[in-house]
Amino acid sequence: MPQIPEELLRRSAEAKAKALGLPVEQVLAEMRGEAPVTEMAAESVVVPAPKFVPTTPYQPVSEIPPDPPPPDPASAPPAAVTTVAEEEPAETPAAPTPTAEAPAAEAPPAAAAPEATDNGASGNGRLAAVVSVRPSAPPADLPEGVRHQRLLTVVKARAIQQVKADPTDKVNTWPHLMITEFTALLAMTAFLLVLSVILQAPLLEAANFNATPNPSKAPWYFLGLQEMLSYFDPQIAGVTVPTVIGIVGFMMIPYIDRNPSTRPSDRKLAIMLYTIFLTGSATLTILGVLFRGPGFNFAYPWVDGVFFDDLKDWVDFGGH
């Protein structure tokens, strides 16, 4: 038995004594193995019968059941077996029998038969028991090297996440996905390099607070909004539409659309609405970028030219 520091032993003895209502000195003596263990001490740590299953996933199997046995060995095993039966009827172990490795033949049925252990705990991940090895001195009739075990409690062996693994057709990320991604990455780099060599980013005259260009346009991704501003009241077009519909509305899409299907034929309305949004915003943006001239009035790019500086190098319809 390993040497336990005195203050730890005393502290645990105090806690145990408080729990059992025994004098501290007596418990301490028991812990040191100087006095016989009180029956009550063994009973009090065992969970009442229906709540626990006497299966212990604790290995090695050579460890034998507690002595003295859990209280009420007559009632506990049936309850235990019932519990297991409810969980997995097909794999209910037969009345557990002491194994060859457990030489204490008079072990109660509550003993962990290895089969029951495997079925109940590791096999299905349903049950696991927390077992502690009691450090107190073993009774004299135990063979050399055999330790006590006692069941403290039984907990559900449950993963912290629910894994619903349906069998799916999968391929290795390397090389199948990585090749595609790497190719796309190179293609994008090449595209951007070529684009940047050909097209110069716009740089007009230095900022001048006293010279307002006509027209003044927002960046293209806001030009749809600017276009709407010329049709509607700014309170509606400039703000309510983008903040309420644009941000909050978009975030709430998954909570509004309760249709669980992802098949296009089942979600015609959703697809239709999104397509309307897509074409609408594209139309407004293109109108704002290309078809708005001085004073933000309508202009034809092929007649009046393009009034959008980011595009000046890109498109030339010959106007202006």
Added chain:
Amino acid sequence: MSRQNGKQGLATKARTHAADLMGRVWSGQFMESMLRPGSPFKKGYTDTPRNRSYVIMNNVLYHLHPVKVKRHGVKLSYTLCLGGMSFFLFILLTITGIFLMFYYAPTAERAYIDVQALSTDIAFGSLMRNMHRWGAHLMVLTVFLHMSRVFYHGAYKPPREFNWVVGVILLLLTLLLSFTGYLLPWDQLALWAVTVGTNMAGFVPVIGAQVKFALLGGVEVTAGTLLRWYVLHVLFLPFIIVIFLAVHFWRVRKDGGISGPL
């Protein structure tokens, strides 16, 4: 004859020595420590299912990808690589942006001159600025198209609802990053585009004036606005977007990987 033999012998000897040296470096302690087990760059790599798993699992890539992915998700036609392209553009923009930061001071006196100098004086300055600007426009586009792709696949449905929300936030941050960068050249285009853009924010009901004031750091675009947007553009917004990107990628995997098949 004997001279020729001697020459050949020397060349062969040199080649053998070079190969031997390469081999020793390649299988030496440094390469051994750098390449994790299963790396395809490791000497003696064989293409086995086990090693294919190790390439991802024993690698920093494991932060992004699981070892195996659904077969339909690998097809280019399913995702069009839009999410990946958005992220890659973000990396490109970070690299080119850092380059630009070396040559740019966010003050009203210097900003415009510095940007001009990028096109005239600095090696690759023009290329870097062009890549940064077009890359930014492209990123807004790919993020938006990525959202549309996700919508058409119904990939926002349970259990991926919240990742859609994170995605909308990422779109918003992308727009803000692009918009804050728009002001930095400090030319007429930048000044008046930002004036128009922030005027729209002024129409927010109830708190419109306050929002505009906070954005501009005053009632109109000033040198203070330039500094404010510069800090937002190079520090604050990238910091925030990286956090949301991490959550976004993490949730893609935790919510069961790629959606579908349809």
